[in-house]
Amino acid sequence: xxxxxxxxxxxxxxxxxxxxxxxxxxxxxxxxxxxxxxxxxxxxxxxxxxxxxxxxxxxxxxxxxxxxxxxxxxxxxxxxxxxxxxxxxxxxxxxxxxxxxxxxxxxxxxxxxxxxxxxxxxxxxxx
Amino acid sequence: xxxxxxxxxxxxxxxxxxxxxxxxxxxxxxxxxxxxxxxxxxxxxxxxxxxxxxxxxxxxxxxxxxxxxxxxxxxxxxxxxxxxxxxxxxxxxxxxxxxxxxxxxxxxxxxxxxxxxxxxxxxxxxxxxxxxxxxxxxxxxxxxxxxxxxxxxxxxxxxxxxxxxxxxxxxxxxxxxxxxxxxxxxxxxxxxxxxxxxxxxxxxxxxxxxxxxxxxxxxxxxxxxxxxxxxxxxxxxxxxxxxxxxxxxxxxxxxxxxxxxxxxxxxxxxxxxxxxxxxxxxxxxxxxxxxxxxxxxxxxxxxxxxxxxxxxxxxxxxxxxxxxxxxxxxxxxxxxxxxxxxxxxxxxxxxxxxxxxxxxxxxxxxxxxxxxxxxxxxxxxxxxxxxxxxxxxxxxxxxxxxxxxxxxxxxxxxxxxxxxxxxxxxxxxxxxxxxxxxxxxxxxxxxxxxxxxxxxxxxxxxxxxxxxxxxxxxxxxxxxxxxxxxxxxxxxxxxxxxxxxxxxxxxxxxxxxxxxxxxxxxxxxxxxxxxxxxxxxxxxxxxxxxxxxxxxxxxxxxxxxxxxxxxxxxxxx
Numbered sequence: 183x184x185x186x187x188x189x190x191x192x193x194x195x196x197x198x199x200x201x202x203x204x205x206x207x208x209x210x211x212x213x214x215x216x217x218x219x220x221x222x223x224x225x226x227x228x229x230x231x232x233x234x235x236x237x238x239x240x241x242x243x244x245x246x247x248x249x250x251x252x253x254x255x256x257x258x259x260x261x262x263x264x265x266x267x268x269x270x271x272x273x274x275x276x277x278x279x280x281x282x283x284x285x286x287x288x289x290x291x292x293x294x295x296x297x298x299x300x301x302x303x304x305x306x307x308x309x
Numbered sequence: 310x311x312x313x314x315x316x317x318x319x320x321x322x323x324x325x326x327x328x329x330x331x332x333x334x335x336x337x338x339x340x341x342x343x344x345x346x347x348x349x350x351x352x353x354x355x356x357x358x359x360x361x362x363x364x365x366x367x368x369x370x371x372x373x374x375x376x377x378x379x380x381x382x383x384x385x386x387x388x389x390x391x392x393x394x395x396x397x398x399x400x401x402x403x404x405x406x407x408x409x410x411x412x413x414x415x416x417x418x419x420x421x422x423x424x425x426x427x428x429x430x431x432x433x434x435x436x437x438x439x440x441x442x443x444x445x446x447x448x449x450x451x452x453x454x455x456x457x458x459x460x461x462x463x464x465x466x467x468x469x470x471x472x473x474x475x476x477x478x479x480x481x482x483x484x485x486x487x488x489x490x491x492x493x494x495x496x497x498x499x500x501x502x503x504x505x506x507x508x509x510x511x512x513x514x515x516x517x518x519x520x521x522x523x524x525x526x527x528x529x530x531x532x533x534x535x536x537x538x539x540x541x542x543x544x545x546x547x548x549x550x551x552x553x554x555x556x557x558x559x560x561x562x563x564x565x566x567x568x569x570x571x572x573x574x575x576x577x578x579x580x581x582x583x584x585x586x587x588x589x590x591x592x593x594x595x596x597x598x599x600x601x602x603x604x605x606x607x608x609x610x611x612x613x614x615x616x617x618x619x620x621x622x623x624x625x626x627x628x629x630x631x632x633x634x635x636x637x638x639x640x641x642x643x644x645x646x647x648x649x650x651x652x653x654x655x656x657x658x659x660x661x662x663x664x665x666x667x668x669x670x671x672x673x674x675x676x677x678x679x680x681x682x683x684x685x686x687x688x689x690x691x692x693x694x695x696x697x698x699x700x701x702x703x704x705x706x707x708x709x710x711x712x713x714x715x716x717x718x719x720x721x722x723x724x725x726x727x728x729x730x731x732x733x734x735x736x737x738x739x740x741x742x743x744x745x746x747x748x749x750x751x752x753x754x755x756x757x758x759x760x761x762x763x764x765x766x767x768x769x770x771x772x773x774x775x776x777x778x779x780x781x782x783x784x785x786x787x788x789x790x791x792x793x794x795x796x797x798x799x800x801x802x803x804x805x806x807x808x809x810x811x812x813x814x815x816x817x818x819x820x821x822x823x824x825x826x827x828x829x830x831x832x833x834x835x836x837x838x839x840x841x842x843x844x845x846x847x848x849x850x851x852x853x854x855x856x857x858x859x860x861x862x863x864x865x866x867x868x869x870x871x872x873x874x875x876x877x878x879x880x881x882x
Contacts, residue, residue, distance in 0.1 A: 217358060218338075218341075221334075221337070221338065221341075221358055225330060225331075225334035228330045229327055229330055229331070232323055232326045232327050232330065233323065233327070235316075235319035235320060235322070235323050235326075236316050236317070236319045236320025236321075236323060238316050260358075263358075263359075264358070264359040267357065267359065268357065268359045268360075
């Protein structure tokens, strides 16, 4: 067993699960989407991205790009939240919640692709 | 930036980046959990994520921005203290890692190699790869550079590379610090590059040269491959797979020495034509025929004996070894002592060859022998260019410097492939003819070795001449190309040596010879003459002047003068 692989798999799956946890629930209900979960998802996604740095294989490159997409979407969601709550003072209305959650939904898709890649890689190597 | 460098940097920066992310996350999270205090001292809800992230951003990067979202509670102050120390540690760690990466030898090597590969890829002009930039390689690189030919060098020794970088080259020389015997290093040096013209294997290691030759032959058969060898078996090996030119300096020099004894004028001609252009004319020494003594029976000694015997020179060899062939007259001992020299008959001999692989011993032999017989013709083998001072001080009749011989040979091959052919033809010349040509060449150049160059009358090398011959069915005599484009009636200091047409060779063609498209010509003369001739080959107006002695008028002027002529013709009945 390779510790590096354990850490790598852990962060990728954790990024996906946290993202899913934030995403699940009624799309316009702020009560269903806790902001701490979004924070955790962003941090874990960033760590997962850094872990994917420096792999020069084809699959490594796709890994990195999915992670970058997820980062982008989640950061966009966080920015929407910050603007709504702090800049415009609108607060977490149904509209804002919908757009934050749908952005995180996009990130979730990227994360799912990442997990699928992880599974494919594991199956391919089969060691 | 090169992709591999980028990836390497990312890989090394993984740990510091993750540490930074974690520190930021923990700091921000802490601030969003710890309750604050409002202006009246009552407990207030904690900071929101946005405010916490904003605060951590300017604190962690030690910007020390004074703006606070509000006064902090004691608990928040305690946490912020922790945050400050954490973030200082995180940033220091990242910066130290980055600095270590930049200073890392492997990383710098990757950077340098990346830059080298990129520069080689963007080379647009023809270039040669020189493997091994020792004494020989450096001589060749310098001479090629002076001729405006780009050079890519592969050298293993870092000290030599630093010396190379201090050299004063006209065009930037591209140097890779690598072992040329590794094929992928050769590929990096541009072996597959479309502008690569040839590979020169000039290391002092026969096996490395062999590896270079075979790699070049397999990977890019179109290239000219020139290799330097010292051992006859490696030489045969290289010839067997089609290396274009193998230069064995021992054999070459021994051959020249033998030819010089047999036909001195021929040797002088070869010496002039293959000399390093622009250097002072070598002093003329004609080795006498008679009894010769050879000290040392190593590779060079053997080559000398073989070649001299072929010319019928009688020889005595002085060597400490005992397993010499029976056909060789052998005196056991060292040439550095007087006794073996006397036994070998030094008093009656006409010449001596000090052929050892130790420069001090060779000089010692030469001095001892000269004391015994002051009229002796002395040939010394110089092994290291660094000892040039000693050999200059001694001033032997003939000094054999391996690196010079190899460099001259290679340059002759590269700069004018016709020359090799011409030298082959010259072998059959009578002495008188060689002497006449030598006289002409020596007259040109004011004590300098003449330049030898080839011209092919095609659209690329001589566009103006080619146009006149092909399109306009004009006729140009060889003598026209020897005329000065600045003064019609004067001829340039150059001599046509050879005209090759349809597989037939015309040696020393005369001025009345009419040129045809596709002719290949070989000239010898001064550098200035070459430049002047190039002008006539390239520029149509200059060519017209050379052919007619008049400057061709421009289109408008020509029209005007024709019109005036016509008008004048009408006016006068």
